[in-house]
Amino acid sequence: MRGQKNFVNHIRPGFVPSRALSVLYTFCLGGLSFLAFVILGMTGLLLMFHYQPGESTGFSSILTIASVIPYGGVIRNLHYWAGQLMVVTVNLHMLRVVWTHAYKPPKQLNWLVGVALLILILFLDFTGYLLIGSQESGAAATVAVNIVGLIPGVGSGLAQMLFGEPSALSGSTLVVYVWHCVALPMVALLLQLYHFWRIRRDGGVRPL
Amino acid sequence: MPKKSEWTRRAVLRLAWVGIIAASALTIEPLVKYLTSKENRLQSPLVVYNKPLVENSDWQYTAKARVWVKQDSLGVMALVATCTHLGCEVHYYPEKKEWLCPCHASIYDVEGRPLSGPAVKALYRVAVERKPDGALIINSSKHVGMDARL
Numbered sequence: 001m002r003g004q005k006n007f008v009n010h011i012r013p014g015f016v017p018s019r020a021l022s023v024l025y026t027f028c029l030g031g032l033s034f035l036a037f038v039i040l041g042m043t044g045l046l047l048m049f050h051y052q053p054g055e056s057t058g059f060s061s062i063l064t065i066a067s068v069i070p071y072g073g074v075i076r077n078l079h080y081w082a083g084q085l086m087v088v089t090v091n092l093h094m095l096r097v098v099w100t101h102a103y104k105p106p107k108q109l110n111w112l113v114g115v116a117l118l119i120l121i122l123f124l125d126f127t128g129y130l131l132i133g134s135q136e137s138g139a140a141a142t143v144a145v146n147i148v149g150l151i152p153g154v155g156s157g158l159a160q161m162l163f164g165e166p167s168a169l170s171g172s173t174l175v176v177y178v179w180h181c182v183a184l185p186m187v188a189l190l191l192q193l194y195h196f197w198r199i200r201r202d203g204g205v206r207p208l
Numbered sequence: 209m210p211k212k213s214e215w216t217r218r219a220v221l222r223l224a225w226v227g228i229i230a231a232s233a234l235t236i237e238p239l240v241k242y243l244t245s246k247e248n249r250l251q252s253p254l255v256v257y258n259k260p261l262v263e264n265s266d267w268q269y270t271a272k273a274r275v276w277v278k279q280d281s282l283g284v285m286a287l288v289a290t291c292t293h294l295g296c297e298v299h300y301y302p303e304k305k306e307w308l309c310p311c312h313a314s315i316y317d318v319e320g321r322p323l324s325g326p327a328v329k330a331l332y333r334v335a336v337e338r339k340p341d342g343a344l345i346i347n348s349s350k351h352v353g354m355d356a357r358l
Contacts, residue, residue, distance in 0.1 A: 046243075049243055068245075068297070069242060072245070
């Protein structure tokens with residue numbers, strides 16, 4: 001298994017089993033999720049040049065991007081729809097793994113990494129929804145702060161750490177912005193690289 | 209013996225690279241336009257206008273923050289030419305006495321009330337004050353009613 005145990009060289013394995021070339025086995029749902037993640041990263045970086053987080057500036061800067069800045073509408077919509085796609089594909093990916101029993105040993109660790117990634121992606125989706133800064137996002141932020149606040153002892157501190165202090169009219173805060181644009185994507189990317197290497201490592205090679 | 213096809217796997221992949229590079233080159237111009245856009249909503253909401261206003265004249269553009277001013281028999285008023293539908297800048301057509309949004313064709317009458325199109329709210333009127341030297345200060349972030357005048 002030349003090149004398959006090495007973290008860098010696993011991208012170019014010496015050989016792949018022929019069963020791994022069957023598209024109908026995995027439907028390439030993990031690959032589609034990663035493609036959506038790459039699109040989200042690139043368009044998200046571009047949106048950061050014009051987006052201003054904050055109660056009063058969040059929604060108005062989204063409007064400016066979507067309707068005034070050249071090509072801003074395209075970039076914003078690519079980001080939005082890639083996000084919607086990714087939530088769908090990661091859930092289907094998890095269902096496929098359950099259906100084909102791919103969570104069983106020796107892949108049990110990769111299953112746990114995948115579950116962690118699913119939670120991260122859902123939280124990325126939610127923070128992105130808050131950053132729109134509309135009234136709906138304010139209501140969503142209020143609900144989220146209240147739910148997290150119910151955790152005994154650490155609740156209010158955790159809510160402050162995760163969401164800052166969103167108003168009822170806009171969920172857009174600097175805290176949510178940093179989670180959405182920097183912290184969560186970096187953790188998700190590192191876990192994904194480990195996730196992909198682990199597939200080869202566990203002998204389940206199913207490249208594109 | 210059948211003639212060997214020139215479309216080898218390697219040739220197809222090389223062609224794919226050409227396509228990827230060409231597609232990337234096509235995105236340069238939109239990217240430059242996007243990144244160099246100077247639209248900034250955090251600029252000061254205060255607009256100073258020191259040209260004389262004639263009573264019952266038409267809307268005058270202050271050339272800043274989309275603010276237009278006008279004076280009628282009751283006083284001075286100011287309006288922000290931002291469509292209340294999705295925020296595009298609306299254009300004033302003095303010959304028709306109408307405001308038209310270029311994005312989704314919302315039409316407003318001369319007072320800024322919606323006539324047709326997706327917009328249902330009137331164009332925002334904003335607060336006007338007069339400095340001691342006579343110049344007008346318009347606070348484009350402070351909304352006022354349709355019949356507010358200075």
